[in-house]
Amino acid sequence: MLGATVLHGLFGIEPFTFGMTVLFTVLAIGVTGLFHVLFGIFDAWHAKRLANMV
Numbered sequence: 001m002l003g004a005t006v007l008h009g010l011f012g013i014e015p016f017t018f019g020m021t022v023l024f025t026v027l028a029i030g031v032t033g034l035f036h037v038l039f040g041i042f043d044a045w046h047a048k049r050l051a052n053m054v
Contacts, residue, residue: 016024
């Protein structure tokens with residue numbers, strides 16, 4: 001993100017607008033939350049599976 005903002009002329013891309021930055025931030029927070037939820041679900045599933053194998 002920083003490279004696209006600072007070096008936009010080098011890559012031929014437009015700098016981020018305020019709306020793009022807000023959308024990126026909201027999506028990043030949402031995906032991080034989703035990752036933590038899914039990690040917890042799969043961690044519990046894996047622990048249960050390991051406990052059943054013993």
